[in-house]
Amino acid sequence: MSDRKWVTEPDEYVCTLSEELQTMAEEELREDKHSRQTALASMREWIKQNPRIKNCRMDARFLLRFLRFKKFSVTLAQEALERYVLLRQTFGVAFNCLDITIPMMEDLTNRGYLFACPKRDSKGRRVIVARPGVFDLEEFTQGDMCRIHGIVYETLMEDEENQIRGFVHFADGQGVGFSYLTLFTIKEAVRIVKNGEVSK
Template identity: 85%
Template sequence: MSSPPTVSDAPENRQWVTEADDYVCELPEETQAIALEELREDQDIRQSALASMREWIKQNPRIKNCRMDAKFLLRFLRFKKYHIPLAQEALERYLLLRQTFGVAFNCLDITIPMMEELTNLGYIFACPKRDKNGRRVIVTRPGVFDLDKFTNGDMCRIHGIAYETLMEDEENQIRGFVHFADGQGVGFAYLTLFTIKEAVRIVKNGEKSMASTFIHQ
């Protein structure tokens, strides 16, 4: 893994978006049981892991700005089943992805006209009901993406809006996602949206850092 750019700021000058440590798990008992069985998550492990992640972030000279609230950090801990070094690596990859593809994470406003139009077209959406395993189903319809109207930046941003929103839901962090893509209307012209290098980087770093369970259908 290539390291993110080193930040010269001294720790006391770095900025943390933080919340109190008094995290209270409000998940249904069924979901907590799944987290315990699949992720080894209980109150003691969760609090110990959160403390380790926060201390590591503060001491990491490569990280300048980072959220410190439990809900955000649990994304990565649950993603890696509380294997602390792997969760730390996933967080660094995520921050690097945000830095490299800032357009996917900046101005995540659904009221931006292009984002509103893509939403109304049904380019990407989460089904209102979960599957039989409780996973959220995400549907993507790339065929409605008009190449003459929208840019690859628009595509990155609408995906950023969708995934960043869904990953705030702890139920999704634990149960994961099913991804369904409707290929109707997709042609070779869509291959020009990203260079091969960009596409590989997005897929590779995205799957290894976005803390979501990818099940392609």
């Protein structure tokens, strides 16, 4: 299985974090040079041996998302990554085309459905604002909703500072009604909440 081709190949991590972020990562996430190297090697070997993962990014920045989220518990990071991959496989039509220039995505962005504020909060975290009331059920589908969330979060999670500092979420519920409950089946909603949370 070691000869498989991956979305991105393993690379050597080069730390470009500020001293403040390195200190925060060490104190809050148990991350240092040794734990990072060891954990990345373990994650990559586990991915290669995992039959449920058909393809995956192997670059350090991507894998560190899960290690930092689980404070460098390799077992928990592996579980989180597997659930993330399975979610993307389940809703592949939406998650495999994360292009902000798609007209429907531009429309949702212009309406202010989901966006990150340009400035960080007092702790340096990005603030993500959701306005579900502007999501018109007559115009958009559940696939559109998955796709715009994928675009926003995948973009933000590429930034290592966001991986370390985390996010603050704010939702404006104005305009949301019972009809929104029909957008996803109960099974789909549970799967999204259970598996989608692992990458944020």
